[in-house]
Amino acid sequence: MGSDPERHGAALVGRATEQARLAALLRRMRNGSGGSIAVLGEPGLGKSALLAAATTGTSLRVVRLDGYESESDMAFAAVQRLVTSLHPECGMLPEQQRRALLVASGEADGPPPDRYLVGLGVLGLLAAASNGHGIVCTIDDAHLLDPESLDALAFVARRIAVERVAVVFAGRDEAGLAEHLGGVPQLVLAGLDPDASVRLLNRAAAEPLPPSVALAIAQATGGNPLALIDLAGESLVHELPDLGMAGEPVPVGRHLEAHYVRRVRQADQAVQTWALLAAADSTGNIDLLAAAGAELGLTLEDADRAEVAGLVQLTPTVRFRHPLVRSAVYNAASGVERRRVHRALAQAADRADLTEAEAWHAARAVGTDEEVAARLNLTADLAARRGGLVSCARLLARAAELSPPGEARAVRQVGAAEAALAVGAAHLSRRLVEDLDEESADAVTRGRALLVHSSLALLRAERDGVMSGSADHLRAADLFHGFDDVREQDALLRAFDRCSSADRLMTGVTQAELGRRMLAGADLDGRWSVVLRGLAALILEPYDTAHPKVRAAFDAVLALPDDEIMYFGSVIAGLGAYLWDDGGRTAGLDRAARAARDQGALLVLDTLLWIMALCEVYGGSLHRAGRCVETHREVRVAMGYEDANVPNVAVMAWSGEPRELVEAVADGAGALGFGGVQFSGIEGLVARDLADRRYQDAYQRHRPLVEEPFLQVTPIWYADFVESAVRSGHPDVAQRVAQDLARRAAVNGMPWCEGAAQRALALVSPDDEAEAHYLASVAALHKTLAETELGRSYLLYGEWLRRVRRRREAAEQLRLALRHLRHSGAEIFVPRVLAELEVLGARADDVENTDAAPPLELTTQEHTIARLAASGRTNAEIAANLFISPNTVDYHLRKVFQKLGISSRRQLADRLNA
Numbered sequence: 001m002g003s004d005p006e007r008h009g010a011a012l013v014g015r016a017t018e019q020a021r022l023a024a025l026l027r028r029m030r031n032g033s034g035g036s037i038a039v040l041g042e043p044g045l046g047k048s049a050l051l052a053a054a055t056t057g058t059s060l061r062v063v064r065l066d067g068y069e070s071e072s073d074m075a076f077a078a079v080q081r082l083v084t085s086l087h088p089e090c091g092m093l094p095e096q097q098r099r100a101l102l103v104a105s106g107e108a109d110g111p112p113p114d115r116y117l118v119g120l121g122v123l124g125l126l127a128a129a130s131n132g133h134g135i136v137c138t139i140d141d142a143h144l145l146d147p148e149s150l151d152a153l154a155f156v157a158r159r160i161a162v163e164r165v166a167v168v169f170a171g172r173d174e175a176g177l178a179e180h181l182g183g184v185p186q187l188v189l190a191g192l193d194p195d196a197s198v199r200l201l202n203r204a205a206a207e208p209l210p211p212s213v214a215l216a217i218a219q220a221t222g223g224n225p226l227a228l229i230d231l232a233g234e235s236l237v238h239e240l241p242d243l244g245m246a247g248e249p250v251p252v253g254r255h256l257e258a259h260y261v262r263r264v265r266q267a268d269q270a271v272q273t274w275a276l277l278a279a280a281d282s283t284g285n286i287d288l289l290a291a292a293g294a295e296l297g298l299t300l301e302d303a304d305r306a307e308v309a310g311l312v313q314l315t316p317t318v319r320f321r322h323p324l325v326r327s328a329v330y331n332a333a334s335g336v337e338r339r340r341v342h343r344a345l346a347q348a349a350d351r352a353d354l355t356e357a358e359a360w361h362a363a364r365a366v367g368t369d370e371e372v373a374a375r376l377n378l379t380a381d382l383a384a385r386r387g388g389l390v391s392c393a394r395l396l397a398r399a400a401e402l403s404p405p406g407e408a409r410a411v412r413q414v415g416a417a418e419a420a421l422a423v424g425a426a427h428l429s430r431r432l433v434e435d436l437d438e439e440s441a442d443a444v445t446r447g448r449a450l451l452v453h454s455s456l457a458l459l460r461a462e463r464d465g466v467m468s469g470s471a472d473h474l475r476a477a478d479l480f481h482g483f484d485d486v487r488e489q490d491a492l493l494r495a496f497d498r499c500s501s502a503d504r505l506m507t508g509v510t511q512a513e514l515g516r517r518m519l520a521g522a523d524l525d526g527r528w529s530v531v532l533r534g535l536a537a538l539i540l541e542p543y544d545t546a547h548p549k550v551r552a553a554f555d556a557v558l559a560l561p562d563d564e565i566m567y568f569g570s571v572i573a574g575l576g577a578y579l580w581d582d583g584g585r586t587a588g589l590d591r592a593a594r595a596a597r598d599q600g601a602l603l604v605l606d607t608l609l610w611i612m613a614l615c616e617v618y619g620g621s622l623h624r625a626g627r628c629v630e631t632h633r634e635v636r637v638a639m640g641y642e643d644a645n646v647p648n649v650a651v652m653a654w655s656g657e658p659r660e661l662v663e664a665v666a667d668g669a670g671a672l673g674f675g676g677v678q679f680s681g682i683e684g685l686v687a688r689d690l691a692d693r694r695y696q697d698a699y700q701r702h703r704p705l706v707e708e709p710f711l712q713v714t715p716i717w718y719a720d721f722v723e724s725a726v727r728s729g730h731p732d733v734a735q736r737v738a739q740d741l742a743r744r745a746a747v748n749g750m751p752w753c754e755g756a757a758q759r760a761l762a763l764v765s766p767d768d769e770a771e772a773h774y775l776a777s778v779a780a781l782h783k784t785l786a787e788t789e790l791g792r793s794y795l796l797y798g799e800w801l802r803r804v805r806r807r808r809e810a811a812e813q814l815r816l817a818l819r820h821l822r823h824s825g826a827e828i829f830v831p832r833v834l835a836e837l838e839v840l841g842a843r844a845d846d847v848e849n850t851d852a853a854p855p856l857e858l859t860t861q862e863h864t865i866a867r868l869a870a871s872g873r874t875n876a877e878i879a880a881n882l883f884i885s886p887n888t889v890d891y892h893l894r895k896v897f898q899k900l901g902i903s904s905r906r907q908l909a910d911r912l913n914a
Contacts (some may be wrong), residue, residue, distance in 0.1 A: 012224070013051050014196025021187055025166055026136065034134075036157030036726070037049065038169040038181045041189030044226025047170035051138045054168060057575030061135040061148030063126075067171065069282055073395055074356045075186075075388015078104040078139075078149035079122060082341070089128040095875060096598060097121035102318055104148070104386050105720035115148050115423070116638065117600020118881060119155030125619050126156065127163040127885050134164040135722030142181075147423075150180050152433040158183040158638060159884050170483045179841075182640035191223025204232035231258060239399040260328035260778055267309050272329075273341070274302040275311050279330040280341045282709060284317030288357070291348035296341070339365045352704035355379060363398050371700065373402040377412060384419065392730045397432055412443035420692070421455055424603070431458055447479030451491065458501065461646075466673030469498030471508025474517050489528040492521040496535050499572045503675030504710055506851060507570030511711065515539030531571070532554045538712060544747050550578055556645075558588050563597035569608045573615050578712035578743070580621045580753035582785045589615065597880055602639050609635060616681060616715050617650045619786045625651050630864060631882070649677055653684025656828055662688075676713075679705060683717055690720060691828040695727035706737065715744060719789075722760040723796070724859040735764045752789070755781035759793045774800065795833055802840060812841035857899060865889055866896045870909040 012019065012676035018039070025035045039047045040161075055062045063085055083090060083105045090098050100113035101121040129135050139145065139153060157167045171177050178186065192200065197218030202208045209217070221227035238649040261534060264272055268786070277292055290300060306312050309371035311329070313319050330338065337546035346361035359379040362372045380395035396416030403409035417432035433452045441449070454472035457465020465472070473495035485653075499506055499514060520534035522529045528909050534553020538548035554575040565572075569592055576585025589612050596605035616625035629651055653662045666681030682701060689698035699719070706714060706721050720743040726733035738760035745757040755777045762773035774797035781790040794817035801810035818833045837843070858866060861882075868878045875886040875893070899902060900911055 001170050005717070009313045010158065012046060012053055014192040015050065017045055017052055018046075018187055018189065019053060022050060022168065025168070026054065026058065026060065032504065034160040034163045034165040035634065036160055036167040036169075036184050037537050038157075038171075038184045039180075039189060040171065040173045040178060040185045040186055041223070042172060042878050044224045045189040046225045046377055047189060048140055049225075051140055051168060051170050053684045054063045055136055055138060056849045058136070059133070061131075061133065063129075063135060063137045065137060065139045065145075065149075067139065067141035067562050068284070069144050070357065070360060072146050073146055073360060073383075073398075074146055075148045075383040075386045075391035076104040076106075076118065076152070077146045079118060079152055080107075082122065082125070082137075083107070086125055086129045089125055089851070090126040093121060093124045094880075095125050099411075100387075100600065101480065104246055104388075106382075106386055107171045109385075112385055114600040114602070115151050115387060116155055116602040116883070118148070118387065119159075120600055120880075121153040123154050123163075123885055127887055130164040130194070133540050134166070134778045136166045136168065139167070140171070142169040143174045144171070147180070148388045150177075151390075151423075154181050154184060154640060155638060155883075157181070158640060159888075161884060161888040163337040163885055167465050181638070183637060186359065191221070192218075192225060192228075193223065194218050197221070197223045197228060201228045201232055204229045204469050206232075207451070229309050231652055239246075256867065258328075258669050261332045263309075264311065264329055264332070266307070267311075270298060270302045271309060271311075273337075275329045276337060277308050277341045277344065278303075278306070278318050278320070278365075279326045280338060281318075281345050284319055286314065286318055288345070288352060288354070289318060291351065292341070292344040295344035295347055317651055321440075326686060331546065351430075353720065356382065361403060367403050368409070370404055373399040373408075373412070376402065380415075380419075384765045389419045389423045390425060393417070393423075393425060393432075395427060397428070402434075405437065406440050407442055407445070410436055410438075410445050414445050414452065421452055421459070424459070426459055428457055442483075443479045444483050447476040447491070450476045450479065453492075454498070457802060459500070461672045463671065463673040464507075467502045467505050467507040468838055469493045469502060469676075470506055474509055474514065477517065477521065482818075485524045489521050489524060489526040489532060492518050492532055493528055493535075493571070496574065499524045499711070500570050500574060501676050503679050503713070505673055505675035505678075506671065511539055521862065531785065532573065535571075538575070546746050547579070550575055554579060554581065554584065558584060566592040566595040566599070566601060566604050566608065568592065570609045573611050574712050577615075577619070577716055577864070580716075580748050580756075582620075582750075582752045586785055588618070598681060602883070604633050606635050606639070606645075610646070613651050617680075617684070617788075619784070620828075621673075621785070621787045621823075622651075622654055623823070624825075626655070626825060627864070627867075630860065634882055646674055646677055650682030650684040653681055653688055654826065654828060656687040659688065679710070679713075683720070686720055688828055690723055691832055693727075693832065698724035699728040699730065715741065716756075718761045719756040719759065722763050726763045731764065734760075751780040752786050753785040755784065755786065755789060755793060759789075759796060762796070762800070768802075770800060771797075787820055788826045789823035791817050791824055791826060792829065793818060795829060795836075798833075799836060802836060806838050806844075811837060811840050814840070814842070858896060862892050862896050862899075865892045866908060867912060869893055869896075869905055870912045 021037065028035055033034065038248050039050055041047055063082065065078045066081055066718055067078070079101065082102050086782045090101060097117065099108065099110055100107035100117045103113050104118045105111040126135055126137060137153070140807060145153070153167060153169075157169070160167065169181060184246045191197070191897060194215060198211070198214045201214050201217055217228065217231060221231065231286045269273070274293060274294060277296065277298070283291055293299065293302065303312075303314060307314050311320065311325055326460070329427060332502035342361045342365035346358050346365055347362060349358035356379050359372070359375045361377050376399035377396050380399065383391040383395060392415045396419060400409050400412040400416060413432050413436050420429035420432065436449050438446055438449070450472055454465060454469050458469060462614055473491045477488045477491040477495070480491060489860065495514060495518070499511075515536045518532045519540065531553045534550045537549035541549075551566055553852070557565065557575065558569055560568065565588065569589060572585060572588040572592065576582070578730035589608065591606060593608045593612065596608055609628045613625045613628035613632065615644045616622070616628060621625055629648060646669060647665050649666045651660060652665065666678045669681065682705065686698045686702045689695070689701065699705060702717070702721050702724055705717070709715075718737050722734045722738045724739075725731070725737070738757070741753070741760050742759040745753040758773045758777035758780060762770045762777060765773055768860070774793065777793040778790060778797065781793055784790070794813050798810045798813035798817055799814055813832055814836050818830065821827070821833065864882065865878055868881060873881070875889040877890060878889045879886045896908070898909070902908055902911060
């Protein structure tokens, strides 16, 4: 059949286009930039040949990471091999990344690292190993990688920019490989065209075949290179046209497997058994296979004879000549034979202290067996401690399958579902909880399963489940009651989160019922009692009596350590808004986001950035909201997603998106049960109405929300409602709401609330009292982060001054409004200001808007990096913020300096007015 190099060369016949794409990738790297590509296709299409051709003869450093089935449930197994091969470079990484890699690899103890932090560490490791000359990391059989390693390497592939690093994947599109590699350029291999197929067939055959026969074979195999090469030397090749295979291509995998089974069956029994042993293991560890073989009475001579038979290669590790050979050997064996070799491998792994391998093989050697299930449970715990939640989920799922029916099985099923859910493996999680036998599960296990069901509904945007989320969490809390106080209080806290998601669309429980259940949970002796008592007061009590309890809850949350506060984004936003504490809210969310970045917890950061953007719309700056959206997009891309899970409709409305689009997206969110998104979009449209002086529209749109208030959200909109009510002829309604807002300001003493209340009072006051309120409003808002609100207060003050014919003062206040509105990014109000100035015959004096757009010709990413650098961040800090490497930051900064004609960060700060 020829040597492997010969076979690789033959398999590349007709692959000129694909070779050119891989060559271009390596050429770019030699020119100072990196890249990635995924070669996908069915068995036998030449993926391995392309990888070999891409790196043959190159001076670049090549690191090979192949996937193995027996490692597919061993968390970060491939990363461990990478760290081992590049261990000297680990010392060059930041401590947090280095520690994450070592913990994930099992070389150090510590908190389980997030998979994206491991990915950032792998990116840094490969960048350090490139050493200015370039490094290529090839991953063959990528579909067999453990999911944690695959996610880490996919993260690297998406973030490569200027590093001289290339990552090349090759694999079958199985186990969701293409989905895992979202955002990585993909090269999908198909069969060769007829001309190339015939050339390859004749090249591989002992003698040229008649054209009609060669064409029939090409059509029968669908142009599969491996099929053509392997069939060329077989007597079967002359029979194909007579077997009716000249029409539609047959499934090559099934046909070739039968072909390989015949070849294996020609060998003696010892070689067949040794091949089955290697097929069951697939790690390529010759020592492990030799020890397992000894259990079965085999010797290394049997391994040598398997190599001579063309089934395997023994050096440097044991590898089958093609995945289909291994598949054929394993699938052709009986269940009895497979269990026998797995037992031998388990015993050998146990003697070698390979805990995970021993458990993996033991699980495949038995049916129901509690002892083996317990060992798998232990292995799952080891995976979780290394941050391998997908592997943990798979191992627990297998442990559950091996467990006898009963409570232990149910606990393992739910534990597996929780681990799968934590990394977004929704299909696996759903299957596990749906298979749960609730009659054998205790109350706590049923409560955990209920929470998984509820979280899956939120993740999959299932309307009924989104709206019933709070009720589901209360039911779970009831199941935990008396058995697990920690879980009960946690479920009650998360009920508040789900309440915020559904808003007025919440079903199955009223706001009052939710508050009363939280208050009952606060009586438990638990660490969340203060927070629950504050949330209950927020719902149940008048503002003046609730305020001190809510403040105590807010302070307790802000005092949490970093690794906990990052999970409290919704609570920070809700309590901070209720207290009108814009400074505390922003500081708390910033610290939570920073903690999530440091931990590499991108799924958590994704949610936090969404919340932060919304908070900046109400009580902040539209520019800061835009930066949150921009970073949110970067995080989504780093995780392999293109779009936001749920659009931030309020930001869309304030950013000037077409009204019809905003309304459609808001309605769509409501149709999925996300009332919080829908109603924030409606409020954004109210702001648009006010900006366009459509006061009657604003009032009609806003009135239903104010008449049906929702927790802490509605009072933040009171000043807007007062403006629309006054300008549309409803002074009595405006007076009532303005007084309510003023009472809140008197209780909380916060400048943000005071500024909003004073603006509302100015609108409902007679002219001889209004000015004092306007002045108090702008004075209070100058002490806050609410720059958009400050600009709006200046706008209304200027409009009032024009109405009372104080034209010069009006122009002065309107210019201040223009400055602050532009600086905050609230461009939707700028035309209203300019129209007022035009009526006055005054000039806008070209108020500078330094943040409105990237300076000069900077790209969005260059502008972001420049802004962070101007604020004093180091390259390493910027890299951590944006989930890129310091090399990429340095590259972009050099481009920024060149474009702006500057040479220092100090000049950069001056240029950006930082």
